Amino acid sequence: MAGKLRIAAFASHGGSNLQALIDGCASGQIAGEMVLVICNNRKAYALERARKHQIETLVISDTEFDSETALAQELLSQLAARSVGLICLAGYMKKMPNDVIRAYRNRILNIHPALLPKFGGKGMYGIHVHEAVLAAGEKETGVTIHLVDEVYDSGKIVAQRRVPVNPGDTPESLQQRVLEIEHQLYPETVARIASGELRLE
Numbered sequence: 001m002a003g004k005l006r007i008a009a010f011a012s013h014g015g016s017n018l019q020a021l022i023d024g025c026a027s028g029q030i031a032g033e034m035v036l037v038i039c040n041n042r043k044a045y046a047l048e049r050a051r052k053h054q055i056e057t058l059v060i061s062d063t064e065f066d067s068e069t070a071l072a073q074e075l076l077s078q079l080a081a082r083s084v085g086l087i088c089l090a091g092y093m094k095k096m097p098n099d100v101i102r103a104y105r106n107r108i109l110n111i112h113p114a115l116l117p118k119f120g121g122k123g124m125y126g127i128h129v130h131e132a133v134l135a136a137g138e139k140e141t142g143v144t145i146h147l148v149d150e151v152y153d154s155g156k157i158v159a160q161r162r163v164p165v166n167p168g169d170t171p172e173s174l175q176q177r178v179l180e181i182e183h184q185l186y187p188e189t190v191a192r193i194a195s196g197e198l199r200l201e
Helices: 016-027 045-052 068-081 098-103 127-135 171-194
Strands: 005-011 032-039 057-059 086-089 108-112 140-147 157-164
Touching: 005 016, 005 045, 005 171, 016 032, 016 045, 016 086, 016 171, 032 045, 032 068, 032 171, 045 057, 068 098, 086 171, 108 171, 127 171, 140 171, 157 171
Parallel strands: 005 032, 005 086, 032 057, 086 108
Antiparallel strands: 108 140, 140 157
8 A cells, every 4th residue: 555544533522542543643553644533523522632643623513514415525525635545433423424435435434332233223332332231141242343334333344352241340341341442453453454454345
């Protein structure tokens, strides 16, 4: 792959997975550069994380547009202007517009705090996932990185790592252990993509 992979991240809140990717690029683990962070929430701490590393930020909220098409056009023009090659969703709480998915087919990654296809779909995010895992009496959970398509959490699985459910786990304790694995697996996976070892097509 010629030159560094140019990465854009989308986040809505704290952006701890964003931080893992920024650190991966900064350390050379990922042969890539985080060139843009887009948030739909101007209070997101993810914006602060990006600014600390002199990464360009944009706040683009669907509430500012009268249609999904208009939102998609704005996102696509911003991504194209920076020659973005890979989009990483890092706690992005909005559905990606279909026009963006089509334009970046097989180039949008999401990270999910369970072993998809279990515990995926609408409403399955954050602590809700871990509550559902415990309620179902699962012996293990994990982390899934998958391609984004038009249906929530249904795109091709790119990487998974298992995490045991311990006796006495609470949703919060389980979330913390899963998050540690997220912070390892996401940069490792993006590094494999950037190096050409892992092909998404």
